[in-house]
Amino acid sequence: MGVTRDGEPALRATGIEHAYGDVPALRGVDLEVAPGECVALLGPNGAGKTTLIGLATGLLAVQTGRVAVKGRDPRRAATRRLLGVVQQQLGFPRTLTVAELVRGAAVRAGRPATAALGALAEVGITELADRRSAKLSGGQQQRVALAMALVGDPQLLLLDEPTVGLDVTARREFWQTVAARRDAGAGVLLTTHVVEEAAAVADQVVVLHEGRVIAAGSPAELIALLPDRTVTARTTLPACAVADLPAALSVSNDGELLRVSSTAPEELLRAWLAADPWLSDLRVEGAGLEQALVVLTERAGVFA
Amino acid sequence: MTAPGAGAVLGVEVAEGLRGVIREPAALFFSVVVPVLFFTMFTALFGSMPSPNGLPVAASMLATFGAFGVVSVMQLNPGISVASDRESGWLRMKKVSAAPVWITIAGKVLAALPYALAVLAALTAVALAVVGPVIGVGPWLRLVVVLLLGSLPFACLGLAVGFLASANATTAILNAILFPMVIASGLWIPLEAMPAWVGGIAPFLPTYHLAQLALAQLTGAPAAAHVLVLLAATVVTGGLAGWAYRNLRV
Numbered sequence: 001m002g003v004t005r006d007g008e009p010a011l012r013a014t015g016i017e018h019a020y021g022d023v024p025a026l027r028g029v030d031l032e033v034a035p036g037e038c039v040a041l042l043g044p045n046g047a048g049k050t051t052l053i054g055l056a057t058g059l060l061a062v063q064t065g066r067v068a069v070k071g072r073d074p075r076r077a078a079t080r081r082l083l084g085v086v087q088q089q090l091g092f093p094r095t096l097t098v099a100e101l102v103r104g105a106a107v108r109a110g111r112p113a114t115a116a117l118g119a120l121a122e123v124g125i126t127e128l129a130d131r132r133s134a135k136l137s138g139g140q141q142q143r144v145a146l147a148m149a150l151v152g153d154p155q156l157l158l159l160d161e162p163t164v165g166l167d168v169t170a171r172r173e174f175w176q177t178v179a180a181r182r183d184a185g186a187g188v189l190l191t192t193h194v195v196e197e198a199a200a201v202a203d204q205v206v207v208l209h210e211g212r213v214i215a216a217g218s219p220a221e222l223i224a225l226l227p228d229r230t231v232t233a234r235t236t237l238p239a240c241a242v243a244d245l246p247a248a249l250s251v252s253n254d255g256e257l258l259r260v261s262s263t264a265p266e267e268l269l270r271a272w273l274a275a276d277p278w279l280s281d282l283r284v285e286g287a288g289l290e291q292a293l294v295v296l297t298e299r300a301g302v303f304a
Numbered sequence: 305m306t307a308p309g310a311g312a313v314l315g316v317e318v319a320e321g322l323r324g325v326i327r328e329p330a331a332l333f334f335s336v337v338v339p340v341l342f343f344t345m346f347t348a349l350f351g352s353m354p355s356p357n358g359l360p361v362a363a364s365m366l367a368t369f370g371a372f373g374v375v376s377v378m379q380l381n382p383g384i385s386v387a388s389d390r391e392s393g394w395l396r397m398k399k400v401s402a403a404p405v406w407i408t409i410a411g412k413v414l415a416a417l418p419y420a421l422a423v424l425a426a427l428t429a430v431a432l433a434v435v436g437p438v439i440g441v442g443p444w445l446r447l448v449v450v451l452l453l454g455s456l457p458f459a460c461l462g463l464a465v466g467f468l469a470s471a472n473a474t475t476a477i478l479n480a481i482l483f484p485m486v487i488a489s490g491l492w493i494p495l496e497a498m499p500a501w502v503g504g505i506a507p508f509l510p511t512y513h514l515a516q517l518a519l520a521q522l523t524g525a526p527a528a529a530h531v532l533v534l535l536a537a538t539v540v541t542g543g544l545a546g547w548a549y550r551n552l553r554v
């Protein structure tokens with residue numbers, strides 16, 4: 001398992017700026033992942049998450065700033081021996097079987113091909129071993145990619161939206177496997193759009209927005225950043241009318257219900273009840289990480 | 305911390321390349337079947353007649369069609385394979401591994417060699433069946449060795465295109481280069497049977513020199529000039545491939 005060999009963090013990125021031509025993707029990002037720590041990188045589409053992971057894997061050349069994996073340059077092949085990567089876009093050769101893919105990954109990571117057996121079992125896909133990659137479902141491909149990332153005993157796991165396409169059970173098992181590696185000492189940097197799973201597995205959350213870190217901390221700290229409450233109710237008013245009520249910050253649909261975040265839920269409710277006497281199924285809760293994220297990103301958008 | 309053993313990684317790359325062709329052979333169909341079919345037809349018609357260089361036509365054609373088959377496999381297969389790996393994202397996945405990408409590239413060239421050899425074996429089997437033994441074992445071995453070694457510049461050209469173009473474009477571009485080059489070098493129809501101006505173009509084409517080098521193994525004609533031209537072609541296409549590799553997008 002990922003043994004710490006020295007005091008270096010699993011990943012350290014400092015002062016990262018990156019642009020594709022004249023399209024800026026990252027504008028001054030600092031990030032650190034300690035051994036045995038799981039960091040979730042959250043943020044809307046195009047925030048720069050995949051770009052940051054691309055720099056950490058050595059796929060992209062650093063333009064400004066510094067990236068080090070255990071103090072070493074990921075552009076050097078030998079450094080990547082320390083990495084286990086699940087990229088956002090997968091692409092397996094259709095003619096190879098799962099076992100062949102994982103054995104190949106083992107050898108490319110400098111381990112014996114027999115290590116594949118353990119990785120297949122760890123991810124729970126031993127029964128897929130002889131299946132050709134062309135015949136895998138999306139979720140199965142995702143798990144094969146995790147097995148390929150784990151087979152080299154990485155000290156840093158880089159997982160870019162690795163649970164896309166997984167069902168609920170597979171998702172839970174996926175994060176349990178990752179958490180076990182984290183507990184054994186590997187650093188983990190992950191991205192996901194399912195905020196609840198980040199809240200469950202991550203020790204630290206870093207929120208990116210338009211290439212900048214707009215918030216960072218433990219999931220609990222981020223939620224506490226917001227004094228917001230969430231008010232959910234069934235209403236006859238249109239969403240835009242609710243958004244215009246006093247103390248309403250953001251409005252989103254939750255099935256047939258409307259979900260409104262507010263720093264002053266009492267004030268909001270007085271006005272809402274006055275405007276809609278048929279208001280029902282009322283619930284007031286502290287904000288979850290998801291709402292915290294929505295509000296943080298909206299504020300960043302306003303102040304950008 | 306050790307880098308993975310280059311030998312072990314190369315083994316994996318070659319095995320993956322070989323499996324790719326065995327399990328989905330359609331890609332190599334034309335490279336293998338076309339030369340063998342034409343060769344069978346022509347040897348059945350003219351195989352035992354003498355050709356202008358004194359050899360039986362079947363022996364001459366072993367060199368010319370052999371050159372065609374080997375160049376076809378080596379120019380198309382590694383290049384198209386690398387282009388489709390780029391397109392599918394597989395090359396990007398390998399690029400973040402601890403194995404250097406050049407091993408992947410070398411693996412693709414090595415994995416194509418057995419198929420080039422298979423074309424030569426098939427042509428030889430046809431010649432034996434239709435005409436009987438037309439050349440000795442020694443010259444045959446030399447013929448095989450020079451054809452396989454001499455295919456390197458064509459493999460480099462294929463890779464150069466495959467590093468930059470899509471898989472479909474790579475197939476189209478490489479075929480568009482291959483067929484005129486093959487015909488103008490007299491690999492299908494002997495130059496003696498074609499208009500004189502074609503014979504004037506031929507010495508400027510590396511395929512011509514590869515076929516002449518192969519023929520020289522059978523006739524004992526001087527071969528140094530052909531070797532020099534092929535070396536120069538390797539320098540040029542190798543340079544092209546190196547440049548394309550530095551501009552590789554995955």
Ligand SMILES: Nc1ncnc2c1ncn2[C@@H]1O[C@H](COP(=O)(O)OP(=O)(O)OP(=O)(O)O)[C@@H](O)[C@H]1O
Nearest residue numbers: 020023024025043044045046047048049050051052
């Ligand atoms: N290869 C590229 N060429 C040009 N622009 C790019 C390229 N890749 C990303 N970008 C741009 O860089 C910005 C950041 O993209 P990135 O893929 O890092 O975002 P992301 O946070 O991973 O988004 P998502 O959640 O959609 O995966 C975006 O504006 C995107 O359009």
Ligand SMILES: [Mg+2]
Nearest residue numbers: 049050051088
């Ligand atoms: Mg992304």
